[in-house]
Amino acid sequence: MISFWEVARRAETGPMMKESDFDMRISMTAMELAKEYEIKYDPSVYVSSDNTMADDVWRAGIELLLKCGVYNVSNKRVITFEEHEVKEALKHVVSEFEIGKGKDRIKIQARGVEDSKKSTIFSGPFGVETSLDVFVPLNQAFIQEPLVDVLFHGGHIQSICGVNTIRANSAFEVIAARVYAELMNQALILGGRPFMPIVWGVAAGVSSLNELGADSFMPKNPEDIFRAVMFLPELKLDDVLLSKTAHFMNYGYPLYAGTTPVIGGYAGDANTAAIVAVAEQIATFLVFGAVVNHIGPQHMRYRSQTNPASLWMNSVMGQAVARNSKLITTTSVTTAGRPGSMQMHLEAAAMAICSVVSGRNLLGPRPAQPLYPNHHNPLHARLFAEVAHAAIKLKREDANEIVAQLVATYKDTLDFDKSPKGKTFEQSYDVRTLKPTEENLSLYKEAKSKLIDLGLELA
Numbered sequence: 282m283i284s285f286w287e288v289a290r291r292a293e294t295g296p297m298m299k300e301s302d303f304d305m306r307i308s309m310t311a312m313e314l315a316k317e318y319e320i321k322y323d324p325s326v327y328v329s330s331d332n333t334m335a336d337d338v339w340r341a342g343i344e345l346l347l348k349c350g351v352y353n354v355s356n357k358r359v360i361t362f363e364e365h366e367v368k369e370a371l372k373h374v375v376s377e378f379e380i381g382k383g384k385d386r387i388k389i390q391a392r393g394v395e396d397s398k399k400s401t402i403f404s405g406p407f408g409v410e411t412s413l414d415v416f417v418p419l420n421q422a423f424i425q426e427p428l429v430d431v432l433f434h435g436g437h438i439q440s441i442c443g444v445n446t447i448r449a450n451s452a453f454e455v456i457a458a459r460v461y462a463e464l465m466n467q468a469l470i471l472g473g474r475p476f477m478p479i480v481w482g483v484a485a486g487v488s489s490l491n492e493l494g495a496d497s498f499m500p501k502n503p504e505d506i507f508r509a510v511m512f513l514p515e516l517k518l519d520d521v522l523l524s525k526t527a528h529f530m531n532y533g534y535p536l537y538a539g540t541t542p543v544i545g546g547y548a549g550d551a552n553t554a555a556i557v558a559v560a561e562q563i564a565t566f567l568v569f570g571a572v573v574n575h576i577g578p579q580h581m582r583y584r585s586q587t588n589p590a591s592l593w594m595n596s597v598m599g600q601a602v603a604r605n606s607k608l609i610t611t612t613s614v615t616t617a618g619r620p621g622s623m624q625m626h627l628e629a630a631a632m633a634i635c636s637v638v639s640g641r642n643l644l645g646p647r648p649a650q651p652l653y654p655n656h657h658n659p660l661h662a663r664l665f666a667e668v669a670h671a672a673i674k675l676k677r678e679d680a681n682e683i684v685a686q687l688v689a690t691y692k693d694t695l696d697f698d699k700s701p702k703g704k705t706f707e708q709s710y711d712v713r714t715l716k717p718t719e720e721n722l723s724l725y726k727e728a729k730s731k732l733i734d735l736g737l738e739l740a
Contacts, residue, residue, distance in 0.1 A: 282373045283366045285530060288568050289523055295350070295358040300517075303352045303359065304547045307515050310348050311553035314341040322551040327592045327688060328635050328681035335394075335600035342559025342601065343367060346516075351564050354513065355520035362567060370567055376607035378572045380431075380535065381505055382476035387430050389573065391607045392640045394600050395676060400637050400669045403433040403480060403611060403644040404662040406706075410654045411436025413460070417468045419706050422659040422715045424472030428666035431507070432479040433644055435465050436657070450491060458495035466498075480507040480537050493528055503532045510569055512540035514579075515547050515557055518568065526569055538565040539575025539611075544590050546581050551590040554578070558598040566608060575644065577613035583695050585649040586615045587628040589688060595632070596639045596677075603640025612636045614645030614665065617695045619703030620658035621721065624691045626728035629661060630668045631687040634737075637672035638680040650697045655706040660717055660725045667729070671737045683735050 298306075314320075318337040329335070343364075350361040376391040389401045405423050420435045438457040439447055447453045469475050481492075481499075499506060508529045512518055529536060540561040548554035558576050565574045576598065578591040586595070595612055602610055614632040618624025629646035636643055646665050648656060672680065694700045706712070709721040717725070733739050 282370050283362070283567060285526065285568070285570060288360060289527070291360045292353045292358060292523060293356070295353070295360050297357050298352070298359050300352065300354060300357065303349070304515070306349050307345070307557065308547050308549055310345050311549050311556050314344055314556055315553045317341070320552045320556065322590065322593060324589060326681060327589060327596070327631075327684040328638060328677050329593065329596045329600065330677040330681070332600075332604065335597060335604050338555050338559055338597055339601040339605040341556045342563065342598075345556055346560040346564055349516060349560070351568060352517045353519060354517050360568070367563065367567065371563070371606055374566065374607045375572060376609065378535065378609065380507070381478040385474050385476040385478070387478060389609055389642065391609045392603060392642060394603050394640045395638055396640060397673050399673060401430045401642040402428055402662070402666045402669060403431045403642070404429045404665070405433040406436040406655075406657040407434035408615075408647045409436045409651045409657045410439045412440065412654045413438065413464075415655045415706060415712065416464045417471065418712050418715060419655055419657065420465065420468035421472040422706070422710060423662060424468060424474050424477060425715065426659055426663050426666070428670070429662055430478070432477055434480060435461060435468070436655075454491040455494040458492045459498050462495040462498035476505065478505055478507065480509055493525070496532065503534045506534060507537040507573065508534040509537045509539070510571070511538070512561060512565060514541055514543050516561055516564060536569050536571040537573045537575060538569040538571035539577065540565060541577040541579045544578065544580045544594060551594045555594045555598040555601070558594065559601050562598070562602050562608065562610065573609050573611055573642075575611045575613065577615065579615070583617060585617045585628075585695065586613060587617065587632050587691075588695055589692070592631065592635050592684065592688070596635050599636060599639035599641045609642065610640070611642045611644045614643065614647070615649045616646055617649055617697060617700040618691065619648045619650070619652065619701060620656055620661060621704030621709050621724070622701035623724060623728055624694060624701055625661055625703065626664055626725070627687050627690050627731070629665045630732055631684045633665055633669045634672045634675065634680045634684055637669050638675055638677050643669050648703070652702055653705050656703065657706055658704070658709045658721065660709070660721055664725055664729060667739050668732060668737060671739050674738060679736070683737065686735055
């Protein structure tokens, strides 16, 4: 199997290419392959049931990766792979993995299409600015949700020491990373799950090495913490990402690697983006040797993952990977509706159903455009997990019917200026007792009732 150090060597010695030429190569190759394999997006379908198309998307994704490679934007070199290297690497995929300690230890598994195994639920206030005074109670509220298996980041600390916006690569980012580590330890202990596995990596240092400054203050041993490394779209990385990966390997951290292919960008339309997404899913494993491999199907216009095109793409590429590999995969759920709104509950349910029957584990939900600090709500994670576990009883055709009805409720308010503003954590919970407000709890119960009426067997 190809090693990370061989990948790093190729990042130094591979053929040179302009970034614009690489982008164009991705676009043109994806279009050629979509035409060759007759891969077409059907707007009337949200959850595909076409096994032949899924297998064709898998083959096309491998071809795209072999033809295009992975681009290092730092030195403008292309990391290339041979077909035998890809096939050999996929033989050594870890299909199940245990992490955490004691009662908090869990098993994460690769899932098949229409699999009866429950999805692992990753959730937390990721992607949201988190104030220092609310960081612990907000994360504690997520930790105390029993169906959340892995805490995914704790939110972005953006204000510290009188600095209201922490720049990447600044000295304040190092301070924020250390404070983040210490506060996370408090949240885990107070939440009663001190050995709960967590994914760490984006909260303090989005694109820099400064997050490594917190390693000495981590609340756990390295083997109990996923470190996150994310490709740049499409099929790109840089020297910082490679350096962080080398550091994580030296410490023995398991890796959570991912990428966010963008429909409407260089990946093209939903049909070509599905091909690019498969190539990227394989590439994250080849480059990082990641235990968990993540795809978040973004959209250039909507900037969310619950729009019709992203749902279709997620189902097709998810099934392509699940049918043809043993990769442990996740998909993220990013909504136009914001926390504390019915729309966010229903969007998250649609994406959860689509992903579960397509063979994925789940991350989310989170708002695509939070408006305020602490703009999150753990009750969304609760219903999201309940829907995910109920969806294992569905066939793809049934899932498509339910998702179609859900999309009909929010398709006209996917634009951010039309989607509900929602409420902050402080407006939705008693910050002292961590109990949801009556209004928040009523909204959760109403959303749950709607989903039961659509045919989901929710307890």
